Amino acid sequence: MPKSPDYFAGKTILITGAASGIGRAAALVFAREKANVVCVDIDEARVEKTAEKINEIGSQALALTIDVTKRAAVEDMVQLAIDGFGGVQFLFNSAGAAIRRAKFLEIDDDLLDKTFDLNVKGTFYTMQAVLPHMLSNKFGVIVNMGSMAHRRGGPGSSVHYAAAKGAVVTMTMGVAREFATQGIRALSISPGPVKTPFQAAASSSPDLVQRFLEDVPMKRFAEPEEIAELVLFMCSDACQFMTADTVYVNGGGGWR
16 A cells, blocks of 8 residues: 555556456556546457446546557557556566466477567567656656566466566566666566466476465465455565665565
8 A cells, every 4th residue: 555645546557468467456456546547458358347446436538449559550559558647656567478388398480479578578568668658758657577487487388478577577677677777677576376377378287287276375376466465566666775686575485
């Protein structure tokens, strides 16, 4: 929670991957705090539903159907957000996926490229597009989606995804330290398994999902809202001395 009442009121957050999962949960949490929310996703129907829900809550939303792997589309996205609300103070790069599970020797060029395009380039393009605006205002907070996988390496199923998320965590640290004196903070979140459509989208087998669950001492997956509340805290005035870090949210698991 923010230190100041109504801290987010009238401010704007841009959220990629806002059609479902953690991105959608974050959009609703920020809407609860009276922020304007720019909802971005490649899934037009579902991102529109997220925006409709935000409007029902009483906040303002803008729904954009954007492929974050396309630089020109991302640049247009940021400009539309600025034009729509007058500025962007916060960015949450939630869009990402493992694409599909594969053993290391089965990872082909297509899978590697798609994984890095979405997770690394999508995050890179969005940060590059929004940073000049934030720098001109001498204020901005960026939160990127990492993963516990980058600590474990993803053996047997997702080395490609773990490597991409490792790049995201490192890139976040570099951006944070480069612009730390110019009003910018950048952080990443590295969750363990979360109850979202991610596992199904990556074609995770029931056995693999069960192994993930058994590795969590709390014996459950995180709820998307639990990650979303952390994003809110990171962006708030209660977290002003924190930058360049990744925060692990894993119910005590994921270290083996």
